[in-house]
Amino acid sequence: MIALKDILYKVTINAVVGSTNVMATAIDFDSRNIKNGYVFVAVKGTVSDGHKFIEGAVKQGAVAVVCETMPENLVEGITYVEVDNSSKALAIMASNFYENPSANLKLVGVTGTNGKTTVASLLYQLFKKAGYKVGLLSTVKIMVDTIEYKATHTTPDSLTINKYLKLMNTEGVEFCFMEVSSHGIHQYRTEGLRFEGGIFTNLTHDHLDYHSTFAEYRDVKKSFFDALPEKAFALVNVDDKNGLVMLQNTKSRKYTYALKGYADYKSQILENQFGGLLLKINDAEVWTRLIGNFNAYNILAIYATAELLGLEKVEILRLISELESVSGRFQYVVSENKITAIVDYAHTPDALKNVLETINSIRTKNEELITVVGCGGDRDKTKRPKMGHIATALSTKVIFTSDNPRSEEPETILKDIESGVEPQNYKKTVTISDRLQAIKTACQMAQPNDIILVAGKGHETYQEIKGERFDFDDFKIVSEFLKQLNK
Structure with a gap:
């Protein structure tokens, strides 16, 4: 148990009714989870307002309520704390409740539109290979050294973050690499965390919903980056015009990386093929199994971060050569009759363009490039025509299909995608709403040496339709269809 006044340390408070000496057993922002001794934090979410559930939380045993607006009916014996922003308060309280776990390890946040998962996951992999105990908070999974937990958001809620960071402290974890999404920053989920460094990958069209x-x-x-402390480092990609913007007001130590422009960390692609990349990083050459220009940026960010965290240059290069690709990120399988199928999470126009340009830079042009792609429902609609345009401009054949339609009708989403196709590319396209049938059709269309790209869902093992999640794994499905064709 911990005193409420200790949980509220560094929280900006407007008013208090009741005693802050009351002892609390836990904190929660979901009224359904409240039990005797809990502190209930009423958060105004995107779907519902926690203030509507204050009365219910008190009936379930809450000893204190943190809110932005005091309820009209105050229950005697219950402590009410009014704050300007409940989400911000929740994050600071979570950090205090779990004894500020981020201060006991080296936490590095990775933000940007594309590359967050790859950079965070590969850093986890590299530091594990270097012999350290390492943590990972990513879209794909949460790792507390060698123990894996399921991830539900790119950036989990602040209670979940601190719970796992505390677990990492218990397990003796020294480094943790964390994806930091724009949603997570905007909703103050990273407030109260102490970062050793921040990485900016790039910024492209996404999340305008x-x-x-x-x-x-x-x-x-x-x-x-503005919030990073002086002792932390800020590492940004300056080939992206927004890279220097990230550094404008940061108090932290500033570092840059680039393939094209001048930077502290420079890389050059010497060879690019389906087997991997040969890179020159500053003055040293390194071979990596990862593929494509976008992965050259990811590898450079990893190299720079590892050096900034104190690893030796020669050791970093050796470890980079041992890294394996991340699930659902340019993950590929080659069938017996030489059909290559690639599964990638590319779900933004820029990511799709990068993957297709990478494939086109490697292939001989004597083979077909068949792309299977869709767009998620209930998300930014303005990117749909762009996805249709890019897919058809850079592929020889395209099958438009369903992604995660969520509450939308797949046909509506598909029409939005089709609207971006230029007239000369109409003949390249086929529309098959059923994703399973679309992948099967791509496999049946493919001839020896052809390349299939299944884009959009990557590591996801489900398809979300009308509020339900159904088992669906692009990589397993395309691999199975290719096996069947060989029989």
Whole structure:
């Protein structure tokens, strides 16, 4: 148990009714989880307002309530704390409740539109290979050294983050690499955490269903770097025009990386093939099994971060050569009759363009490039025509299909995608709403040496339709269909 006044340390408070000496057993922002001795934090979410559930939380045993607006009916014996922002307060309280676990390890946040999962996951892999105890908070999974936990969000809620960081402390974890999404920053989920460093990968068209403008999306990312402490490092990709924007107001140590422009960490692609990349990083050459220009950036970010965290240059290069690709990120299988199928999470226009350009830079052009792609429902609709345009401009054949339609009708989403196809590319396209049938059709269309790209879902092992999740793994499905064709 911990005193409420200790949980509230560093929280900006407007008013208190009752005693802050009351002892609490836990904190929660979901009223359904409240039990005797809990502190209930009423958060105004995107779907529902926690203030509506204060009365219920008190009946279930809450000893204290933290809220932005005091309820009209105050229950005697219950402590009420009014704050400006409940989400921000929750994050600071979570950190205090779990004894500020981020201060006991070296926490590095990775933010940007594309590459967050790859960079965080590969850093985890590299530091594990170097012999350290390491943590990972990513879209794909949460790792507490060697123990894996299921991930549900790119950036989990602040209670979940601190719970796992505390677990990492218990297990003796020294480094933790964490994806930091714009949603997570905007909703104050990283508030109260102490970061050793921050990495900026790039900024492209995404999440405009949540952020009203691109400038707002950029500035939310920037606020993460603004908040970094002086002793931390900020490492940014300056080939992206927003890279230097991220450094404008940061107090931290500033470092840059680039393939094209001048930077502290420079890389050059010497060879690019389906077997991997040969890179020159500053003055040293390194071979990696990862493929494509976008992975050259990811590898460079990893190299720079590892050096900034104190690893030796020669050791870093050796470890980079041993790294394996991340699940659902340019993950490929080659069938017996030489059909290559690639599964990638590319679900933004820029990510799709990068993957297709990478494939086109490697292939001989004597083979077909068949792309299977869709767009998620209840998300940024403005990117759908762009996805259709890019897919058809850079592929020889395209099958438009369902992604995670969520509450939308797949046919509506598909029409939005098709609207971006230029007239000369109509003949390249087929539309098959059923994703399973679309992948099967791509496999049946493919001839020896052809390449199939299944884009959009990557590591996801489900398809979300009308509020339900159904088992669906692109990589397993395309691998199975290719096996069947060989029989």
